[in-house]
Amino acid sequence: MSPTIPGYGLWGLAIINAAFFIFFAWSFYKPLNGRDWRNLGLFSAFIVALFAEMYGFPLTLFLLSGWLSSKFPEVNWLSHDAGHLFEMMFGWKVNPHFGPFHIASFVLIAWGFWVLAEAWPVLYQAQREDRVAREGIYARIRHPQYVGFFLIMTGFLLQWPTLPTLAMYPILVWVYARLSITEERESLRRFGDAYARYMTEVPRFVPHRRRPADNAGAAL
Template sequence: MVEQSSAYGLWGLVIVNSAVFILFAFSFFKPRTGRDWRSFGAFSAFLVALFAEMYGFPLTIYLLSGWLQSRFPGIDWFSHDAGHLLEMMFGWRLNPHFGPFHIVSFILIGGGFVLISAAWRVLYEAQQQGRLATGGPYAYVRHPQYVGFVLVMAGFLVQWPTLLTLAMFPVLVAMYARLSFTEEREARKEFGEAYHRYAASVPAFFPHLNRLPGAADGPRTP
């Protein structure tokens, strides 16, 4: 493999990529409340930690270098391509950007951003009209924006796993779950029986497969 160690230490790229993805996510999510900003801030911290290892200093590779060299000899683990750990460990020796894990990561990241954007439009319209959001992605799960954030983070983990982001991931998932519980308590107070009927029909995070777009029965409006 061609030596690519110079791909690290590029802190300018850390800043640029972090800023681009954070602003991109901001344009989809458009945080308004303090709770929105907390969830968005945690997501932003995940991105900064990710790009710091992707282009700045490969801490995970450094800490695991002895084990990696012994288990997977013949790979320059300090080359930039080797940061795609799953591609390397499963034997993908060509350009990892065209490997199966990288393709899966693009699907997860793209799908997550699309979900966040679609959910925000429905939620914003519902808030403007003072009603419960039940259309679009909200017809399938009660918290589509949080599901979208988790999909994006999972996609980045598949593409470029690091010890820090792996540690952050379950913490952020737990935080989003806790925020969703708080939102549900507030929604039950505001919408009463309408929200009880909605929650009884629509799952919180995992949609019913027979109600996804294209399924035989199609979605059911609560």
């Protein structure tokens, strides 16, 4: 990476940040089986792609520099702050770290890690007792761990969108959605009517506003 482009070529910093967030996710998610490790691996690939551009090589800015410079000539698209694309294009045109997209990204990332932290002990205890997990956050949504990953990835996209992560995001959402369906089929075989009732009472990803008892049949 050319040293004339400030803020990039910091591969050590990219590795440290990627490792930190992957470890942070692992500590909250705590994989229990091979599928959990694959889920964490998909999330890790997203994080590595993100920080590789944030501190390593700004591939997205280089590929879009011509179009961006013509649309927003007042922005120095070789600066490190320019990587906050949404702030530069639609934000408050001030320090991007205090703009609306950056603030929203922190809220979503923190929310996502909170969801992971709330979900794991409930699932762990239920698996130890060989029963359906339906306490705590599992009383609101059936797959809080996937929701946590969705929130974290959305937050990072708002903060520092790149072409690779934008391409990966819908694929990961689709993969996690399909995995949730697979897990539900396995749970139905394992727990039978108990899980079938749970599916009618608690939505898959988006919590409903009313109490579960008032929403029989709502299983999105």
